Amino acid sequence: MRDVQLRHPDIVGTWRVNGVNWRIEPGDFWAVGGLQWSGKTNLLLAAAGVNSRIRGSLSLFGREFASLDEEERTRERLRIGLVFGGDGRLLANLSIAENIALPLRYLQGEDSETMGLRVTQLMEALDLVSVAAEPAGSVSLNHRRRAALARAVVLEPEALLFDQPFEGLDPRQRRWWRDLIRDLHAGSSPLLAAAATLVLATEDLRPWVSRANRFALLGEGTFQVVGDRDAMKACDLSLARELHLQDSARD
Amino acid sequence: MESDTLSVGGHRPPEATPFLAPARFGFLTRQFLILSQGLYGSGGFALLAISVGVAKIFKSRNVVWPEIRRQILNCGVRQIPIAAFMALALGFVVAGQLLVLKTVTGVQSQIYAGGAMVTIVVRELGCMAITLLALARNGTAMVIELGAARVKGETLALQAVGVDPIHYFVVPRVVGQSLSVCCLSFGFNLLATASVYVFLYALGFTLPLSEYLDQLATYLRPLDFLFLVLKPALFGAVVGCVCCQQGLMCPTKLEHIAAATTTAVVVTLVVCVLLNGFFVGLFYLL
Numbered sequence: 001m002r003d004v005q006l007r008h009p010d011i012v013g014t015w016r017v018n019g020v021n022w023r024i025e026p027g028d029f030w031a032v033g034g035l036q037w038s039g040k041t042n043l044l045l046a047a048a049g050v051n052s053r054i055r056g057s058l059s060l061f062g063r064e065f066a067s068l069d070e071e072e073r074t075r076e077r078l079r080i081g082l083v084f085g086g087d088g089r090l091l092a093n094l095s096i097a098e099n100i101a102l103p104l105r106y107l108q109g110e111d112s113e114t115m116g117l118r119v120t121q122l123m124e125a126l127d128l129v130s131v132a133a134e135p136a137g138s139v140s141l142n143h144r145r146r147a148a149l150a151r152a153v154v155l156e157p158e159a160l161l162f163d164q165p166f167e168g169l170d171p172r173q174r175r176w177w178r179d180l181i182r183d184l185h186a187g188s189s190p191l192l193a194a195a196a197t198l199v200l201a202t203e204d205l206r207p208w209v210s211r212a213n214r215f216a217l218l219g220e221g222t223f224q225v226v227g228d229r230d231a232m233k234a235c236d237l238s239l240a241r242e243l244h245l246q247d248s249a250r251d
Numbered sequence: 252m253e254s255d256t257l258s259v260g261g262h263r264p265p266e267a268t269p270f271l272a273p274a275r276f277g278f279l280t281r282q283f284l285i286l287s288q289g290l291y292g293s294g295g296f297a298l299l300a301i302s303v304g305v306a307k308i309f310k311s312r313n314v315v316w317p318e319i320r321r322q323i324l325n326c327g328v329r330q331i332p333i334a335a336f337m338a339l340a341l342g343f344v345v346a347g348q349l350l351v352l353k354t355v356t357g358v359q360s361q362i363y364a365g366g367a368m369v370t371i372v373v374r375e376l377g378c379m380a381i382t383l384l385a386l387a388r389n390g391t392a393m394v395i396e397l398g399a400a401r402v403k404g405e406t407l408a409l410q411a412v413g414v415d416p417i418h419y420f421v422v423p424r425v426v427g428q429s430l431s432v433c434c435l436s437f438g439f440n441l442l443a444t445a446s447v448y449v450f451l452y453a454l455g456f457t458l459p460l461s462e463y464l465d466q467l468a469t470y471l472r473p474l475d476f477l478f479l480v481l482k483p484a485l486f487g488a489v490v491g492c493v494c495c496q497q498g499l500m501c502p503t504k505l506e507h508i509a510a511a512t513t514t515a516v517v518v519t520l521v522v523c524v525l526l527n528g529f530f531v532g533l534f535y536l537l
Contacts, residue, residue, distance in 0.1 A: 077413065102412070105313055111313050
């Protein structure tokens with residue numbers, strides 16, 4: 001992203017985040033810290049090429065996004081998996097298995113055995129087999145989040161963007177997600193064949209200070225790249241102190 | 252929840268931003284301007300839906316066509332009982348009014364039963380009644396369903412995984428609604444036409460069946476058969492388009508869904524009335 005501005009969702013003509021200059025390299029593991037309503041979700045949507053309410057220059061995998069036609073944009077967008085926070089933004093009228101299979105079925109245009117195997121593999125890896133036939137709206141938050149992850153990785157993206165992966169989860173589930181994200185970055189997860197470039201947006205940087213390798217802060221309408229772990233630990237911005245409190249005993 | 256946007260197929264549909272009608276305008280003027288904005292937005296959205304539907308007609312059939320079937324089931328098959336009830340009720344009302352006319356004027360009004368049925372029910376009321384039924388039962392549900400999907404961010408989630416929300420949500424609903432209103436309207440007209448005769452007979456009017464059928468044949472024109480298909484199909488498509496547009500374009504707050512539902516009803520009614528006027532004009536010109 002070069003000089004990107006993200007529009008405010010409610011106030012017409014107002015820009016929520018200004019001057020985003022951000023380069024994500026293959027193999028990076030970014031942790032972007034920001035308080036509530038700082039624009040984290042907007043930022044991830046823009047980075048994935050989904051949010052069109054931006055000004056400035058966005059390039060995906062070296063290609064200027066604005067110069068691509070719709071088919072090329074979709075192709076580049078599918079190289080990025082977006083794992084939403086909250087309830088995972090699954091379609092409530094579909095079952096868990098149907099939600100996971102939807103991108104594959106839609107893009108391939110016809111159902112096949114390979115498709116079914118891929119979905120089954122993901123459900124087994126994420127412990128979703130027991131709720132596969134349940135409507136998405138009737139399962140637990142944990143299952144919905146895992147199904148959202150399965151839907152995001154079903155097309156084998158090269159990069160994964162996580163929007164507040166710990167939101168609403170208990171400590172056991174947080175550990176599970178932390179280990180999974182570590183494995184995804186290392187390339188040892190059964191979900192993806194290769195290591196993924198990761199970006200996660202969070203309100204609490206503490207679990208990620210020793211795991212991510214690149215950091216940025218989002219607050220008061222600005223996006224600031226901090227740098228690596230050493231730079232993050234040495235950062236004396238007030239927002240950094242709020243997101244990176246010294247008490248790490250909770251983890 | 253933070254904001255989301257909908258940009259589909261390279262097109263930017265008209266956004267449902269609140270219309271800033273200046274306060275100096277009177278109430279009626281502001282309502283007219285708001286309605287005009289709604290009509291403009293619906294027109295643009297309809298063009299977008301048609302372009303996506305035509306361009307992707309054979310794409311992702313395994314996903315979209317079952318959705319179309321589901322919509323036909325919900326909007327068509329499940330409405331058969333209530334549509335049949337309305338047709339019978341209308342037949343009873345028309346028969347009753349012919350009786351009143353005879354009582355008041357002394358005219359043998361049953362001889363006009365065929366003409367009344369063609370002119371009032373087959374050409375106008377049948378299609379409009381089914382469209383209102385579709386709007387009340389399915390159209391409002393569409394606005395709420397799609398509005399909730401937008402508020403919860405499901406439309407953006409679909410875009411993120413490469414699924415076109417217009418192709419997945421809108422096209423099946425527009426096609427399903429159009430086919431359903433067309434078929435229901437046809438059945439409604441048939442049943443209402445038959446029920447008038449039955450009720451007239453039950454009320455003691457002696458009208459030979461052959462004479463009734465002759466009246467129907469006399470008043471029916473070839474153009475009626477074309478409009479019997481075209482008009483309800485178009486009205487059904489309007490219900491689908493407008494309701495989908497209001498649902499998908501409403502602001503991302505739950506409390507706006509109710510207003511979007513009301514707007515959808517009003518805009519659909521206005522568009523259908525205007526289209527009806529167009530068909531009446533066309534009928535008399537041809």
